[in-house]
Amino acid sequence: MAEPQVRIPPPPRVRISLQQMQDEYDEGNREPLRNLIKAWIEIQKRPPSHPYSFFRIAGYHGEPFRGTGATTSNQNWWGGFCHHGNVLFPTWHRAYVLTIENALRSVEGCENVTLPFWDECIYDNPRPPTPPSNVIPTVLTSKTFDLDDGNGPVPNPLYSYSFAKAIKDLANDDADYSKPAGYETVRYPLSGLVGTKDVVNTMDHNRNYTNEAENIATLNGNVYNWLTGSIKITPDPDEPTRYPDTFSVFERFKRCLVAPNYNIFSNTSSQAYWIDQAEQTDKNYYESLESPHNAIHLAVGGFYVPGLYNADEILGANGDMGENDTAAFDPIFFFHHCWIDNVFWLWQQKNDKTENLGLISDYNDPGLNSTGIAGSPQGEMLNLDTKLYPFEYTSKQVTNIADLEYSYGPSSLSPYVAAPEGDRYRLPSLRGQLHGVVKASGLTRDTISGSFVVEIHAVRGGEEILIHREAVLSRWGIQGCLNCQNHLELNILAPVHQRLLDLPGEGEWTYKSTVKDRKYSGIAKPRLSLLPPGVANAHTNFVKYG
Numbered sequence: 001m002a003e004p005q006v007r008i009p010p011p012p013r014v015r016i017s018l019q020q021m022q023d024e025y026d027e028g029n030r031e032p033l034r035n036l037i038k039a040w041i042e043i044q045k046r047p048p049s050h051p052y053s054f055f056r057i058a059g060y061h062g063e064p065f066r067g068t069g070a071t072t073s074n075q076n077w078w079g080g081f082c083h084h085g086n087v088l089f090p091t092w093h094r095a096y097v098l099t100i101e102n103a104l105r106s107v108e109g110c111e112n113v114t115l116p117f118w119d120e121c122i123y124d125n126p127r128p129p130t131p132p133s134n135v136i137p138t139v140l141t142s143k144t145f146d147l148d149d150g151n152g153p154v155p156n157p158l159y160s161y162s163f164a165k166a167i168k169d170l171a172n173d174d175a176d177y178s179k180p181a182g183y184e185t186v187r188y189p190l191s192g193l194v195g196t197k198d199v200v201n202t203m204d205h206n207r208n209y210t211n212e213a214e215n216i217a218t219l220n221g222n223v224y225n226w227l228t229g230s231i232k233i234t235p236d237p238d239e240p241t242r243y244p245d246t247f248s249v250f251e252r253f254k255r256c257l258v259a260p261n262y263n264i265f266s267n268t269s270s271q272a273y274w275i276d277q278a279e280q281t282d283k284n285y286y287e288s289l290e291s292p293h294n295a296i297h298l299a300v301g302g303f304y305v306p307g308l309y310n311a312d313e314i315l316g317a318n319g320d321m322g323e324n325d326t327a328a329f330d331p332i333f334f335f336h337h338c339w340i341d342n343v344f345w346l347w348q349q350k351n352d353k354t355e356n357l358g359l360i361s362d363y364n365d366p367g368l369n370s371t372g373i374a375g376s377p378q379g380e381m382l383n384l385d386t387k388l389y390p391f392e393y394t395s396k397q398v399t400n401i402a403d404l405e406y407s408y409g410p411s412s413l414s415p416y417v418a419a420p421e422g423d424r425y426r427l428p429s430l431r432g433q434l435h436g437v438v439k440a441s442g443l444t445r446d447t448i449s450g451s452f453v454v455e456i457h458a459v460r461g462g463e464e465i466l467i468h469r470e471a472v473l474s475r476w477g478i479q480g481c482l483n484c485q486n487h488l489e490l491n492i493l494a495p496v497h498q499r500l501l502d503l504p505g506e507g508e509w510t511y512k513s514t515v516k517d518r519k520y521s522g523i524a525k526p527r528l529s530l531l532p533p534g535v536a537n538a539h540t541n542f543v544k545y546g
Helices: 018-026 031-045 054-058 089-105 199-206 212-227 249-256 262-266 268-276 290-301 332-350 482-486
Strands: 013-015 144-146 153-155 406-408 434-444 452-460 463-472 489-497 510-516 527-531
Touching: 018 031, 031 054, 031 089, 054 089, 089 262, 089 332, 212 249, 212 290, 249 290, 249 332, 262 268, 268 290, 268 434, 268 489, 290 332, 290 463, 434 452, 452 489, 463 489
Parallel strands: 013 406
Antiparallel strands: 144 153, 434 489, 434 527, 452 463, 452 510
């Protein structure tokens, strides 16, 4: 009798960094990147009705809006399937990235394609003194790509996307944020606002940025300044003192890896709640994955952070990545989110959460609120069995990526996962260095149109030091998005280090905040309070400013 045949499952496909894939292409292994480009070309060609078309998949995140609310004044409609500001942010986007990868693999001849991740921390250790020319891998910023088929270069599908059909933002009567068929996505420093009220200003703005090479350099410089946004204090020229880095995106990605539980790690709402309200006794400040994620969206889409590259702010830059409704139509979105998923997996590995995320069901945690979430019973707490609509998954089903038949190759953050104490790759901690946490409250999304940045400064005499910068990814109009309205109020928390208080100088430190959107600076002044670590809502040693 013949032995029964045992099917051995294939090894999981490996997602590598886009930088590694591009290096291999340049060194002669051209097939992986070439097939990736071919697959992207094909899914962008598919009609919007195709279940694996780029237009359809990109539209899951925000526009084009669907449901009765898209054509009526009903405010209880959703403005997209995406999860932000809640505990399903990492798992929903994991299913989302898997969907675009499956679409790419559905293209004939591209069945072995895997989606690479844009390694956003590759220039962190060590950091170049000036912005490199390929902070964003060049395959994402080149207008053309040669498929080596003898027909010459073709339009690069990763550079931009031309809308297969029009989308209309019906949440606003004037439809300012609609996009016509044929609209091509843009990135910083360009503007993509083409509604009736904005099209003339957009044309005037973009006429100032017609040099493609200069635009790419400006974009790379802007992203690098977000990544490295550290502050250096030099009260004594002979003994420069580096202030601890709490707001650079590099440090935020590393710091989120030491988040002590999934709630804090997963989203900004839970992060703020656990630092501010929960019984925190270890006197530390934690970061969520969503926070640096937001910053990259704004860096690619339209905010300029002064730094080494240029000291001038470019107002009016309104790229698609900086606005939640259209972000996924820029192909760079999926390489960014593949990186976010990689960091999620690294946190799981470091914290022994590859099988069970360990969600804490705290009714007071705003990150568990289901109100306004598409496909979720309203008023119930989100949990790991909540369906990640429109995908046929729950968070439990996407927890272990081996079950999804993929794995990750090494990245710039991989060494931090198992680094011994004292090692070059030891993860940053504020334990023992934290004086308190400045809380900026009283700020709501409905007072600001679009995404924005909150900055918090320490002030003493004529000295002013930027100690924290928080990017808030939002929509141009939130009137038709109940989930957005459910998360109107924002609490921004900034760590205050003991080293700040120890700097030489006269007087006490006070704190001020400014809010910057894409047109104005200082448009709102949140309330500020200083919370000693481990003592929720206790205000001590704080002088209100402004």
